[in-house]
Amino acid sequence: MSYIEKNLLEVNKKIDEAARASNRKTDEIKLIAVTKTYGADLINEAIDCGVTDIGENRVQEIMEKYDKVNPVRWHLIGHLQKNKVKYIIDKVELIHSVDSVELAVEIDKKAKKIDKIQKILLEVNVSGEESKFGIEPTNCIDVCREISLLENVKIMGLMTVAPFTDDEELLLGVFSGLKGLAEKISQENIKNVSMEELSMGMTNDFPLAIEKGATMVRVGTGIFGKRDYTK
């Protein structure tokens, strides 16, 4: 058994355990294998082992790998610049990292051109760290209302990146903060806005995110091992 296969078994087991522990169904939680810095060969190996969804955080990497990777759903999970939307609009299942109305307007425009309704998540800076992208929680409802008027994008839920820490209380606070925000937005009953997806949790913290309601976990290191950014 390859290490990728072994790691995937381990990650899926943890997802299953975390789901059971909080009385949730395992199939409510989708594993997004984060493939940034890894080449097409390793990605294809993961796909052979059952991975159906992969996450990349740079447009450039998606473009370099797209033709070499076997059929799979692509997720953009990193910061997206408006002038790069055109390169990925025909390639991605879900954009997790929409952090402004202006970006959503650009996505709408490019999606319209290819007759697509692009599913998106709003990235929220729940922790308030200055280094992080994302909408301020207090602005989220207004942003949802504005984006909801666009015909070729559909908000499916929220995403956050938690601080890199092993402080469990802090992490649980961030994850329940995102969940609470999604519930609040749901109650507004905004047309064309769904809050069914919560993308939160990475290698370091995904069991805690599942405990607080994650429907998508983004796991890289836990599957592929430590990344080498020098390549």
Ligand SMILES: *Cc1c(COP(=O)(O)O)cnc(C)c1O
């Ligand atoms: C890299 C990355 C991940 C995965 O991180 P790991 O700690 O390797 O699991 C998840 N989400 C985003 C936005 C990332 O950039």
